[in-house]
Amino acid sequence: MTDLSFAKRGSKTAIETGREFSPKFDGDGLIVAVVTDYETNEVLMVGYMNAEALKRTIETGEAWYWSRSRKSFWKKGETSGQVQKVREILTDCDQDALVVKVRVEGNGATCHVGYRSCFYRAVDLSSETSVALNATNVPKVYEPEDVYGKS
């Protein structure tokens, strides 16, 4: 689809300090993408891209993923309007993870449950046996059935 290409994996030094982008895809051909709000750095979601989704993301400036459950490409926001406009993509020392800094369009939420971020619950660190979760007290942005219909 695109003319973009990634470099082959080189030496440790080249990967860690070089200027060639040689993302490491795992056994399923995927790389993890941590999506953050470009203004606040808040983590909004974690998704997975294959090489083609990553190329589409770079080329179009809007985030594409590979859905592991549906086994298909997935443009975030296609149904919900919560399109992710990409401001910056960072990679880490060994180039096996991405941080995708975005501005979210539509109602500004990312999570299909209705929150701005998918990370709306915190682990209760004082748990002694069964580990519990606590709400982080962030309000919902929307009611999912208003966007997706009743399930």
Place this chain on the structure above:
Amino acid sequence: MTDLSFAKRGSKTAIETGREFSPKFDGDGLIVAVVTDYETNEVLMVGYMNAEALKRTIETGEAWYWSRSRKSFWKKGETSGQVQKVREILTDCDQDALVVKVRVEGNGATCHVGYRSCFYRAVDLSSETSVALNATNVPKVYEPEDVYGKS
């Protein structure tokens, strides 16, 4: 090692809106952990935890990981002093990813290359063929050989 336990995976509703922590480990028994600075939200690294590493992290308040390359437990900072004091752990809607908010001890860096964050390079979004990386112009915190010795 610990008395902590995680709940079995329940219904979609229970997983998405319940108070039981039932992390989803992948085929290798791992869950992805996005580590962020608890004050700035900056993404510092991405690591992987198995159930035991996650329990140790909750119990000790210091972050433990499973090293996929070395196939062993790994307490961040054991060699470098860059111990991660855990302030908060968030999980996402389907409980298959974690955000671990930390305060970094020692010299305050996280990356073995010498930077505060492992994400010190940005993808050149204007690339038309071979995709390039640009430095993000953050200074190094330390020279790795001062901590780890010459390799």
